[in-house]
Structures are given as C-alpha cells and as structure tokens.
Amino acid sequence: MTTRPDLEADCSRCFALCCVALRFDSSADFAFDKPAGEPCVNLASDLRCTIHAELRERGFSGCVAYDCQGAGQKVSQVVFGGQDWRTDPRTARWMLVVYPVVRQLHEIMAYLVESLDVVADDSLRAELEQVLAEIDALTYATPEELLKVDVGEHRSAVGPLLDRVSELAREPIPxxxxxxxxxxxxxxxxxxxxxxxxxxxxxxxxxxxxxxxxxxxxxxxxxxxxxxxxxxxxxxxxxxxxxxxxxxxxxxxxxxxxxxxxxxxxxxxxx
Incomplete structure (x- = not known):
C-alpha cells in the first residue's frame, strides 16, 4: 500500500491548529461550545492538550476521532515557515483561516493516493496522478493564493474519478x-x-x-x-x-x- 507521511498527522510539528482554528458545538462529541479561532480551554501553554488521556471520558470523543491528515504540520511548517500563530496577530488570522482549506485538500489527496493502490487501469491511473499532483501543488501555495482556492470545485472534479475507482474495485457490483x-x-x-x-x-x-x-x-x-x-x-x-x-x-x-x-x-x- 502506498504511504504518504505528509498525509499523516504529526502533532509535534504543528502549533495545535485543530485546537484553535476549528469551531465545535456542545454535543455528544464535544462537552462545550468553542468558537472558531479561539484556543480550547484545555490547551496548555506548551500547545499540548491537558486532558488528552481522558478525552473520551470527559466528553470529547470528537477530538479522539479528528484527523488533520497532515494539514497541521503543512500549514505550520511549510505555508508559514515555522511561525507560531501566537507570536503575531496577523500571522494568527491568516494561519487559522488557511488551515481548514489545506485540511480539505489533504483529505482529497488521501482519497486519490488510496485510489492509486487499487486501480490497475493505466488511463485512469494517469488521470488520478495528474489531479493528485495539481492538488498537491496547491497546498504549497501562499496564504493569499490558498484563500482563493475553491475546494468545492475540486471535490466536484474528483468525485466522478473516485466513483470510477469504486466501481472498478467493487466489480461485480451488487x-x-x-x-x-x-x-x-x-x-x-x-x-x-x-x-x-x-x-x-x-x-x-x-x-x-x-x-x-x-x-x-x-x-x-x-x-x-x-x-x-x-x-x-x-x-x-x-x-x-x-x-x-x-x-x-x-x-x-x-x-x-x-x-x-x-x-x-x-x-x-x-x-
């Protein structure tokens, strides 16, 4: 199976972006409300979760299931060159709105990478590889360029490709x-x-x-x-x-x- 380390979360190289950028509402998955852009109250000064070992027991099963698929370290170390969002308000504003965009692009990339594992058709593989390369290149763009990315448009373009992969892999289809x-x-x-x-x-x-x-x-x-x-x-x-x-x-x-x-x-x- 193909592996892509850049599509696997590495929290040690991220500035806890998922604990800051994302919004969550009080529910069965989260114990309380948190607005987007505001650090979680359980986030310590060293950017570690103070209740990490008890997340499910404390009502945060949503945090346990969450996976940035490598977007955290991509934004932290590549797009912003290792700048901590806490050092500059302007950096923080940009970083926290760029992160969700890269997260969605990494999700699409992960589907494409898996597709290459199961597809033997050369023509379809070539299409998958081309689209993967195009989306991969987007994740290295500047913050300004990333905010102009229409993620929905890319999902719409990739969806039919993934459907074809699915149909080929599932033959004969029930x-x-x-x-x-x-x-x-x-x-x-x-x-x-x-x-x-x-x-x-x-x-x-x-x-x-x-x-x-x-x-x-x-x-x-x-x-x-x-x-x-x-x-x-x-x-x-x-x-x-x-x-x-x-x-x-x-x-x-x-x-x-x-x-x-x-x-x-x-x-x-x-x-």
Missing amino acids: SSSYRNADRAGADLRGADLRRHDLSGACLIRTDLRGADLRGADVRGADLRDADLRTADLRDSLFLTRSQVHAATGDATTRLSPRHERPAHWTAISPR
Missing part, C-alpha cells in the same frame, strides 16, 4: 446500494455488504456486528458510534482513521493493515 442512505440505528447484524456502495450513508449507532464490509465503499459514511464488533472491514474502500476512531469496535473487528486499532476499543467488551 444490485442493492446504501449510497447516501439514512440507516442510523438500524440493525444490520451479520449483513453481507461486500462491495456495496455505502458512500455518504448515515450509519450513526448502526449495529454492524458481524457484518461483512470487505470491498465496500464507505467514503464519507458517518460511522459515529456504529457497532463494528466482529465486523470485517478488510479492504473497505476509502475507510479513514476518523471513521475507525469514531466507531465502536474490539479485538474481533477485522481491519486492513493500514489502520491502527483505536486504544479505546480495548475497554469494550464483546457481546
């Missing part, structure tokens, strides 16, 4: 589809979802124990608190770290080698 379906809380225990299209599906708290999701396209599916115990997600397409960490699983959940087993899964008992 007749049923859960694309963009609302299956929140549904009982899908033991379901045969091999090669199914689950992209964009709402699977919040869905019972997927024992379900077979090998080869299923889960791009953008909401897996928050979905029960994945004994489920098989080996070779699931476009499965992200955030999706895995937002779900419930245990030692019986089967994952591909590219995914680490979340630490909080070890405290979950099978049933």
Whole structure:
C-alpha cells in the first residue's frame, strides 16, 4: 500500500491548529461550545492538550476521532515557515483561516493516493496522478493564493474519478446500494455488504456486528458510534482513521493493515 507521511498527522510539528482554528458545538462529541479561532480551554501553554488521556471520558470523543491528515504540520511548517500563530496577530488570522482549506485538500489527496493502490487501469491511473499532483501543488501555495482556492470545485472534479475507482474495485457490483442512505440505528447484524456502495450513508449507532464490509465503499459514511464488533472491514474502500476512531469496535473487528486499532476499543467488551 502506498504511504504518504505528509498525509499523516504529526502533532509535534504543528502549533495545535485543530485546537484553535476549528469551531465545535456542545454535543455528544464535544462537552462545550468553542468558537472558531479561539484556543480550547484545555490547551496548555506548551500547545499540548491537558486532558488528552481522558478525552473520551470527559466528553470529547470528537477530538479522539479528528484527523488533520497532515494539514497541521503543512500549514505550520511549510505555508508559514515555522511561525507560531501566537507570536503575531496577523500571522494568527491568516494561519487559522488557511488551515481548514489545506485540511480539505489533504483529505482529497488521501482519497486519490488510496485510489492509486487499487486501480490497475493505466488511463485512469494517469488521470488520478495528474489531479493528485495539481492538488498537491496547491497546498504549497501562499496564504493569499490558498484563500482563493475553491475546494468545492475540486471535490466536484474528483468525485466522478473516485466513483470510477469504486466501481472498478467493487466489480461485480451488487444490485442493492446504501449510497447516501439514512440507516442510523438500524440493525444490520451479520449483513453481507461486500462491495456495496455505502458512500455518504448515515450509519450513526448502526449495529454492524458481524457484518461483512470487505470491498465496500464507505467514503464519507458517518460511522459515529456504529457497532463494528466482529465486523470485517478488510479492504473497505476509502475507510479513514476518523471513521475507525469514531466507531465502536474490539479485538474481533477485522481491519486492513493500514489502520491502527483505536486504544479505546480495548475497554469494550464483546457481546
């Protein structure tokens, strides 16, 4: 499998941008409201989280699942050349609005990189490589240039490419589809979802124990608190770290080698 270190978060090279730039609202994922651009009250002066070891227990499961996919260090060390947002108000203003743009571009890049792992068609690979190079180049642009980037336009252009990748990888394609379906809380225990299209599906708290999701396209599916115990997600397409960490699983959940087993899964008992 292709690896791209620049698409993996390295908090040691970031100025805690996710703890400052992003807004979150009080919910099951966050214990309180925080406006965009304001440092989280749990952020210490050394830019470390003071409750990192207890995030889930303290009501911040959203922080546990969040993954900047390398955008934090890209903005901190490349776009702004190692400047700390705390040293200059103008730098802070620019950095905190540029970060979400780069974060979204890195997400698109990660999908394209994974696509190159599963596509054998030379023509499609060439298209993927060209688009990947173009988006990669954007992430090295100046702050002024980055703020002019239309991320939605790039998503719209990449979407059909990813659909083609998905269709080729899932052949023969099952007749049923859960694309963009609302299956929140549904009982899908033991379901045969091999090669199914689950992209964009709402699977919040869905019972997927024992379900077979090998080869299923889960791009953008909401897996928050979905029960994945004994489920098989080996070779699931476009499965992200955030999706895995937002779900419930245990030692019986089967994952591909590219995914680490979340630490909080070890405290979950099978049933």
